[in-house]
Amino acid sequence: MxxxxxxxxxxxxxxxxxxxxxxxxxxxxxxxxxxxxxxxxxxxxxxxxxxxxxxxxxxxxxxxxxxxxxxxxxxxxxxxxxxxxxxxxxxxxxxxxxxxxxxxxxxxxxxxxxxxxxxxxxxxxxxxxxxxxxxxxxxxxxxxxxxAPRRGVAALTARERDVLVLVAEGRSNREIGRMLSIGERTVQTHLGNVLMKLELSSRTQAALWAVREGLVRL
The missing domain is CATH 3.40.50.2300 (Response regulator)
Structure with missing residues (x-):
């Protein structure tokens, strides 16, 4: 060159x-x-x-x-x-x-x-x-x-994100477990991890967060 x-x-x-x-x-x-x-x-x-x-x-x-x-x-x-x-x-x-x-x-x-x-x-x-x-x-x-530590959606695993999206769509733990082929206890564990990582305190807050971030549309 x-x-x-x-x-x-x-x-x-x-x-x-x-x-x-x-x-x-x-x-x-x-x-x-x-x-x-x-x-x-x-x-x-x-x-x-x-x-x-x-x-x-x-x-x-x-x-x-x-x-x-x-x-x-x-x-x-x-x-x-x-x-x-x-x-x-x-x-x-x-x-x-x-x-x-x-x-x-x-x-x-x-x-x-x-x-x-x-x-x-x-x-x-x-x-x-x-x-x-x-x-x-x-x-x-x-x-x-x-x-720096990952935050927001980047901090979630693929399965945790799947659970979050289904929660935001109004699915129960039983429905989520059936759709993802996992047990209800596992769903609850993933949701607990989501709440901890996103610093949220409830299922409702998680659903609103997912909507606000554009992961789902109501």
């Missing part, structure tokens, strides 16, 4: 950010900005048009918070339609759930907008080399989230 020009496409709903990135990257040796878009829908359309001309970029710089659709959904759609294109997220948001969402969608880099501009270039080059580049602050947040 030595001496190869990396083609970059910029997606951000703020014009000043797009202009700044174009200006900086355009003056960076070995990088060529081949297009830009202000939202996810336009980005997908433009990338399809570039693909039709066999002119896809190597790397897409992707903002997260933008319309039609957001950056995580757009990243997933880009990777589905154009698997060879790498996506590097450049955003103001470094919360663990956003980082995890972007990486799960297929991003190979995550840089905060307040990082040094040279780091964006390094993230682009790393992605082109097939490497994952995380902003140092983002890496710390992600590491803390990985070592």
């Amino acid at each position: 030595t001496g190869e020009t990396i083609r970059v496409f910029v997606v951000d709903d703020h014009e000043v950010v797009r202009l700044g990135l174009r200006a900086f990257l355009g003056a960076t040796p070995g990088i060529e900005v081949v297009g830009e878009a202000a939202d996810g829908r336009s980005a997908l359309q433009d990338l399809d048009a570039l693909a039709a001309r066999d002119a896809l970029p190597d790397v897409v710089l992707m903002d997260l918070v933008m319309p039609e659709p957001d950056g995580v959904a757009t990243t997933a759609l880009v990777k589905k339609a154009h698997p060879a294109v790498d996506v590097v997220v450049v955003t103001s948001f470094g919360e663990a759930h956003r980082v995890q969402g972007a990486l799960e969608a297929g991003a190979t880099g995550y840089v905060l907008k307040d990082a040094e501009v040279d780091e964006i270039v390094e993230a682009i080059r790393a992605a082109h080399r097939g490497e994952v580049h995380l902003d140092a602050a983002v890496a710390r947040v992600l590491t803390r989230s990985l070592v």
